[in-house]
Amino acid sequence: MTAQRTTSFTQAVHDRAVVVHAHGELDVSGAPAFRQALQDAVAAGRPQVVVDLAEVTFLDSAGLSVVFGAQRMLPVSQSMVLANVPERMRRMLRLAAVESVVEVHGPGDPQPWLDGS
Numbered sequence: 001m002t003a004q005r006t007t008s009f010t011q012a013v014h015d016r017a018v019v020v021h022a023h024g025e026l027d028v029s030g031a032p033a034f035r036q037a038l039q040d041a042v043a044a045g046r047p048q049v050v051v052d053l054a055e056v057t058f059l060d061s062a063g064l065s066v067v068f069g070a071q072r073m074l075p076v077s078q079s080m081v082l083a084n085v086p087e088r089m090r091r092m093l094r095l096a097a098v099e100s101v102v103e104v105h106g107p108g109d110p111q112p113w114l115d116g117s
Contacts, residue, residue: 009037017048017113019083023055026063034063038070047078048113054084064096071102079103083111 007030012019018041026034041049051067053059071080081103085093093104105111 007033009033011037011041011044013044013046014114016046017050017081018042018044018046019050019052019113021052021055025058026053026056026066027058027060028062031062031066034066035069038066042070042074042078045078048081049074049078050081050083050111050113052083053086053089054107056086056089059089059092064093064098067098067102081105081113083109 007022007024007026009023010021012021020037020041022034022037024030038049038051049070067080067082074080082093082098083105084107085104087106090104090106093099098104
């Protein structure tokens with residue numbers, strides 16, 4: 001018997017950003033919900049769309065594809081940030097040259113997109 005994997009998303013709206021808090025695995029099974037969460041965040045119209053990966057246990061090429069797809073669809077007035085990226089994921093993101101396209105912050109890095117930061 002295998003355990004059911006749960007992937008979920010919550011959204012927090014701030015003055016300068018919409019933060020999408022991702023929970024679980026960002027893989028092929030979670031990609032449609034992840035894509036929808038990012039589309040909803042973009043539609044909020046804040047200057048930054050922040051994806052908080054603190055609670056993500058796994059990120060594969062399907063999850064990265066969603067990030068790149070959302071980045072390509074952003075209007076000029078918006079940018080994307082990956083926040084609270086664990087070191088094990090940052091190494092993979094560096095190898096995939098993600099940091100050349102999307103701003104990446106690790107745990108404990110400043111979060112200037114939050115109100116009052």
